Amino acid sequence: MIGIDIVVIDRIEKLIQKFGDKALDRFLSFEEKQLVKSSSTAAGFWAAKEAASKAIGTGIGAKCGFHDIKISKDKNNAPKIKFKKAIRKKFKIKDSSLSITHDGGFAIAVVAVEVKNG
Numbered sequence: 001m002i003g004i005d006i007v008v009i010d011r012i013e014k015l016i017q018k019f020g021d022k023a024l025d026r027f028l029s030f031e032e033k034q035l036v037k038s039s040s041t042a043a044g045f046w047a048a049k050e051a052a053s054k055a056i057g058t059g060i061g062a063k064c065g066f067h068d069i070k071i072s073k074d075k076n077n078a079p080k081i082k083f084k085k086a087i088r089k090k091f092k093i094k095d096s097s098l099s100i101t102h103d104g105g106f107a108i109a110v111v112a113v114e115v116k117n118g
């Protein structure tokens, strides 16, 4: 299963200017915020979580919130994505992978989810 999302980086930049850290808290954990050094990265993480929610078919909402999805980085700066345990169990998720890009004022993310017996 796959999901994709695109975000205008300026939208996230304005949110951060207006609401500061609270804007980031809405969709990022403390650990994720440590990885965010620019609005481009923040926009990429927003797109990644929206894309992940599309991959499991729920969208962001009651069934899967921003904080049910965790993003980390490996030693080469490649992003990794993981759903919280309850969601992995409910949707029978075996593995998830994420790719992010940004250019021309946009951030785009694609998430692939591998399910058991899928």
Ligand SMILES: CC(C)(COP(=O)(O)OP(=O)(O)OC[C@H]1O[C@@H](n2cnc3c(N)ncnc32)[C@H](O)[C@@H]1OP(=O)(O)O)[C@@H](O)C(=O)NCCC(=O)NCCS
Residues within 6 Å of the ligand: 040, 041, 042, 044, 076, 077, 078, 079, 099, 100, 101, 102, 103
């Ligand atoms: C990683 C790379 C493909 C990114 O491409 P780019 O056109 O510069 O930038 P993009 O906007 O498309 O992608 C950036 C995103 O790619 C992701 N990324 C970074 N490193 C990555 C890696 N090793 N593998 C997979 N994804 C990676 C990140 O999510 C990054 O965004 P973020 O840091 O804001 O989260 C490119 O920088 C590259 O080839 N790097 C390796 C070579 C290199 O940098 N050598 C220099 C020192 S030897």
